[in-house]
Amino acid sequence: MANCIAGAFQAPYAKRHAPQRIAAVFSAALLLVAVACQLSAAADPLPSWNDGPAKSAIVAFVDRVTREGSPGFVRPEERIATFDNDGTLWCEQPNYVQVIFAVERLKSLATRHPEWRDEEPYAAMLKANPEQPLGGGLKAFEKLLMATHAGMSTTDFERIVSDWLAHARHPKFERPYTACIYQPMLEVLSFLRASGFKTFIVSGGGAEFMRPWTERAYGVPPEQVIGSTVKTEFKLIDGQPALMRLPEVDFVDDGLGKPVGIGKYIGRRPIAAFGNSDHDIPMLEWTTVADGPRLGMLVHHTDAEREYAYDRNSHVGQLDKGLDVAQARGWTLIDMRRDWKVVFPE
Amino acid sequence: MANCIAGAFQAPYAKRHAPQRIAAVFSAALLLVAVACQLSAAADPLPSWNDGPAKSAIVAFVDRVTREGSPGFVRPEERIATFDNDGTLWCEQPNYVQVIFAVERLKSLATRHPEWRDEEPYAAMLKANPEQPLGGGLKAFEKLLMATHAGMSTTDFERIVSDWLAHARHPKFERPYTACIYQPMLEVLSFLRASGFKTFIVSGGGAEFMRPWTERAYGVPPEQVIGSTVKTEFKLIDGQPALMRLPEVDFVDDGLGKPVGIGKYIGRRPIAAFGNSDHDIPMLEWTTVADGPRLGMLVHHTDAEREYAYDRNSHVGQLDKGLDVAQARGWTLIDMRRDWKVVFPE
Numbered sequence: 306m307a308n309c310i311a312g313a314f315q316a317p318y319a320k321r322h323a324p325q326r327i328a329a330v331f332s333a334a335l336l337l338v339a340v341a342c343q344l345s346a347a348a349d350p351l352p353s354w355n356d357g358p359a360k361s362a363i364v365a366f367v368d369r370v371t372r373e374g375s376p377g378f379v380r381p382e383e384r385i386a387t388f389d390n391d392g393t394l395w396c397e398q399p400n401y402v403q404v405i406f407a408v409e410r411l412k413s414l415a416t417r418h419p420e421w422r423d424e425e426p427y428a429a430m431l432k433a434n435p436e437q438p439l440g441g442g443l444k445a446f447e448k449l450l451m452a453t454h455a456g457m458s459t460t461d462f463e464r465i466v467s468d469w470l471a472h473a474r475h476p477k478f479e480r481p482y483t484a485c486i487y488q489p490m491l492e493v494l495s496f497l498r499a500s501g502f503k504t505f506i507v508s509g510g511g512a513e514f515m516r517p518w519t520e521r522a523y524g525v526p527p528e529q530v531i532g533s534t535v536k537t538e539f540k541l542i543d544g545q546p547a548l549m550r551l552p553e554v555d556f557v558d559d560g561l562g563k564p565v566g567i568g569k570y571i572g573r574r575p576i577a578a579f580g581n582s583d584h585d586i587p588m589l590e591w592t593t594v595a596d597g598p599r600l601g602m603l604v605h606h607t608d609a610e611r612e613y614a615y616d617r618n619s620h621v622g623q624l625d626k627g628l629d630v631a632q633a634r635g636w637t638l639i640d641m642r643r644d645w646k647v648v649f650p651e
Numbered sequence: 652m653a654n655c656i657a658g659a660f661q662a663p664y665a666k667r668h669a670p671q672r673i674a675a676v677f678s679a680a681l682l683l684v685a686v687a688c689q690l691s692a693a694a695d696p697l698p699s700w701n702d703g704p705a706k707s708a709i710v711a712f713v714d715r716v717t718r719e720g721s722p723g724f725v726r727p728e729e730r731i732a733t734f735d736n737d738g739t740l741w742c743e744q745p746n747y748v749q750v751i752f753a754v755e756r757l758k759s760l761a762t763r764h765p766e767w768r769d770e771e772p773y774a775a776m777l778k779a780n781p782e783q784p785l786g787g788g789l790k791a792f793e794k795l796l797m798a799t800h801a802g803m804s805t806t807d808f809e810r811i812v813s814d815w816l817a818h819a820r821h822p823k824f825e826r827p828y829t830a831c832i833y834q835p836m837l838e839v840l841s842f843l844r845a846s847g848f849k850t851f852i853v854s855g856g857g858a859e860f861m862r863p864w865t866e867r868a869y870g871v872p873p874e875q876v877i878g879s880t881v882k883t884e885f886k887l888i889d890g891q892p893a894l895m896r897l898p899e900v901d902f903v904d905d906g907l908g909k910p911v912g913i914g915k916y917i918g919r920r921p922i923a924a925f926g927n928s929d930h931d932i933p934m935l936e937w938t939t940v941a942d943g944p945r946l947g948m949l950v951h952h953t954d955a956e957r958e959y960a961y962d963r964n965s966h967v968g969q970l971d972k973g974l975d976v977a978q979a980r981g982w983t984l985i986d987m988r989r990d991w992k993v994v995f996p997e
Contacts, residue, residue, distance in 0.1 A: 382866065382872060385874075459914055505874075512915070516919075526728060527917065527918030527919050528731075528849070528851075528875075528917045528918060528919070529874075530918065534915055537914055537915070538907075538911070539907045539908075539909075539937065541936070545940065546910065546933075546936045546941075548910060548911065548914045548937075561885045562885075563885075565883050565885055565894065568805055568894045569858070569880055569883070569901075570874065571874045572858065572859070572876065573862075573873050587892075590892045591885065591892045591894075594890070594892050595892075
């Protein structure tokens with residue numbers, strides 16, 4: 306909203322003549338008044354959250370860092386918040402969406418690769434139900450990714466991802482995966498941005514698997530999406546420049562890699578971080594074990610009816626050690642069943 | 652400016668009561684009017700530029716992409732501009748500032764490393780004048796960087812860089828290196844941002860060598876600084892989290908690496924790019940060889956009196972092939988002597 310106002314004001318800078326400029330500014334002023342009235346009518350920034358410790362923790366933290374002159378005040382430039390994606394912003398059950406994408410893509414490519422029928426790990430994966438855990442460990446998983454995520458330009462990969470997401474449906478909720486995002490977390494993202502925060506995704510998932518849709522789904526632009534990457538190479542192909550995706554892992558933005566990714570990409574320490582699994586512990590440590598006001602939160606999947614219930618023994622998004630250390634670290638658990646009025650957007 | 656207004660509006664979201672909120676909004680409205688008056692008095696967004704093809708190219712491009720409803724209009728989200736640093740935003744003669752920093756740091760560390768006196772490439776470097784080209788090629792240079800840029804936490808490295816920059820002086824201009832930045836380019840950065848652009852640095856220099864000061868010098872925050880990196884490791888040291896800089900190159904953001912860096916970090920294609928050397932050619936190709944309005948510019952150092960004059964045969968910032976292909980590619984040369992009224996800020 307504030308961005309729209311800033312945009313309305315910025316765009317004409319170059320060319321408008323003074324009277325037009327002043328007229329534009331007065332329109333912006335009127336808009337501001339209209340917005341102020343709207344705000345006082347709808348003061349709750351987190352309407353999908355039930356009152357409780359989780360909601361209170363968020364509201365109190367934002368209040369503390371934005372109140373000018375208070376000891377907890379943080380300059381807007383330093384208001385960095387990071388969010389895991391799988392299980393924190395969207396549903397990661399019955400399997401990571403990107404794994405389902407990879408297996409389905411492997412199957413659709415198999416007609417061009419008859420040799421896969423007799424070659425592991427492909428042979429097993431071609432018979433696999435992508436909603437079940439994949440066997441074969443990390444090595445097999447890497448081979449799956451390289452066979453399905455490399456060998457094309459970044460532009461082509463973006464199209465492949467967008468096309469797949471347009472048609473794929475979540476097996477339980479029968480809606481696009483990009484509609485299986487958490488409404489209460491969308492409100493947190495908006496609330497933080499309206500409070501001067503820059504919101505980043507920091508996910509073990511592929512950066513280029515997320516960037517085609519995060520802006521529309523979450524309001525997070527591609528340049529604020531940090532994820533795992535393959536190496537790329539710049540080439541002129543028939544005179545046209547392209548970035549080609551190579552079958553080689555560049556960076557794994559998971560677990561201990563998350564603070565590393567934050568250092569590489571953001572270059573300053575977040576003051577708020579949201580995750581849901583043990584893989585997010587290093588990110589939450591990097592964010593919260595420091596001076597000044599800090600917020601660390603873990604989504605606890607406790608809602609078998611409206612979503613899924615899983616933690617210590619799950620094959621995706623395992624939350625085990627995190628449950629043990631949260632209290633000592635001052636992290637707040639978000640109890641999905643208790644804290645959220647709705648799970649997905651209407 | 653618009654950001655300040657947005658900030659004034661955003662910060663109170665959480666807590667202010669309605670009357671306060673409305674008062675804040677009215678103050679913002681008054682501010683907008685004041686700003687409008689100021690704008691009509693100073694309409695030239697590039698006051699340090701002489702009229703000519705370079706200034707015209709910038710103004711016409713911004714006009715084209717910001718005029719709503721026109722065929723060249725670009726959504727603000729897509730308005731990405733990238734800038735090389737050395738020789739494009741600040742002075743890179745008589746040698747890259749980071750090389751001077753590295754050699755001076757090697758000398759200051761040498762008391763703790765008596766073995767360097769007899770070990771190459773250190774022995775030669777300890778005797779070298781850092782304002783002259785360093786011998787030994789890339790291997791030697793990498794050893795210099797690893798000896799001086801690794802083995803400490805990112806926080807410590809930031810302090811080391813800031814301390815050095817606070818005391819070091821440019822040999823010709825006798826002012827801090829961070830004051831040897833180009834006033835006309837500061838105006839381009841501001842003009843683009845005021846026109847809804849996001850401005851990024853994409854430099855062969857170290858990301859963490861630049862991030863401590865780019866926000867103050869250029870208004871470019873750390874998360875919009877892309878540069879070369881060493882690998883880092885996340886560790887808890889006595890319970891305190893740290894990112895340790897390892898003596899291993901992670902990514903070289905130079906030449907063909909620049910579009911790769913843009914793909915990794917930004918994930919969308921810029922529509923404007925500014926460089927000054929042959930190392931910037933791939934970035935300008937990636938930016939400009941595409942549909943829609945595009946701007947590619949190269950700073951040509953033609954001013955031996957006010958700065959330096961160098962191009963085809965320079966040991967830093969060599970501009971050779973770039974001079975030959977600029978016209979064919981539609982890139983505009985910025986002739987420092989002719990186009991800039993002043994070089995550095997007063």
